[in-house]
Amino acid sequence: NRKAFIFDLDGVIVDTAKYHYLAWQKIANELDIEFTLEHNELLKGVSRVRSLDIILELGKVEASQEDKDRWLLQKNEEYLSYLVDMDESEILPGVYPILKFLKEKNQPIALGSASKNARPILEKTGILSYFDVIVDGNDVTNAKPDPEVFLIAAKLLETKPEDAFVFEDSVAGVQAANIGNMTSIGIGEAGILHEAKYIFKDFTAIDTNFIEDLIKR
Ligand code: B16
Numbered sequence: 001n002r003k004a005f006i007f008d009l010d011g012v013i014v015d016t017a018k019y020h021y022l023a024w025q026k027i028a029n030e031l032d033i034e035f036t037l038e039h040n041e042l043l044k045g046v047s048r049v050r051s052l053d054i055i056l057e058l059g060k061v062e063a064s065q066e067d068k069d070r071w072l073l074q075k076n077e078e079y080l081s082y083l084v085d086m087d088e089s090e091i092l093p094g095v096y097p098i099l100k101f102l103k104e105k106n107q108p109i110a111l112g113s114a115s116k117n118a119r120p121i122l123e124k125t126g127i128l129s130y131f132d133v134i135v136d137g138n139d140v141t142n143a144k145p146d147p148e149v150f151l152i153a154a155k156l157l158e159t160k161p162e163d164a165f166v167f168e169d170s171v172a173g174v175q176a177a178n179i180g181n182m183t184s185i186g187i188g189e190a191g192i193l194h195e196a197k198y199i200f201k202d203f204t205a206i207d208t209n210f211i212e213d214l215i216k217r
């Protein structure tokens with residue numbers, strides 16, 4: 001069967017999760033809302049609009065659509081300011097060798113990200129050409145844990161969901177893969193990503209034998 005390897009972006013390929021955190025923290029600070037790293041876990045893999053709602057709920061703040069739109073814009077501008085100098089050095093350890101290995105083995109590769117900034121990040125880090133298909137926040141209506149983003153990716157790669165493998169760092173993303181009937185591979189802490197079928201602390205912990213076994217299934 002034709003397999004598909006679907007990668008989340010933020011927190012899997014690049015460590016932009018820290019920039020999202022810094023940008024949201026700035027907004028939260030201005031609104032006097034306490035926003036910790038633990039709170040930030042709730043935002044991983046979640047769309048920009050939904051992220052703001054979660055922060056406002058944390059602070060029990062009610063806001064007009066106008067205010068929300070302004071904060072969303074402000075957050076994204078702050079976030080983009082961190083990406084200006086981004087280059088291949090920001091690719092997380094172990095990711096590049098796995099991408100290369102999959103390419104050598106002629107495996108279909110997709111990006112499945114909630115971010116609307118995915119393309120420029122792949123361009124800046126020089127790995128855009130590794131992806132046969134890119135599905136991001138501009139292409140979906142339902143955010144993770146809805147499996148839409150991954151289902152579209154599998155479909156475009158002409159692979160059945162059960163033959164797709166999803167690398168994810170967020171709880172919402174792992175759930176999305178599971179709900180979509182795909183094999184979830186959590187990248188991060190086992191305590192947080194316990195719903196994933198497999199869990200690795202990062203890509204340096206994944207060896208090519210593991211990938212080879214997935215391809216042969
Ligand atoms: P943007 P992923 C997600 O990307 C991030 O994890 C999440 O923190 C962010 O809010 C979301 O993208 C939207 O990103 O503001 O750039 O459109 O992990 O699904 O690659």
Ligand code: MG
Nearest residue numbers: 008010011169
């Ligand atoms: Mg992520």
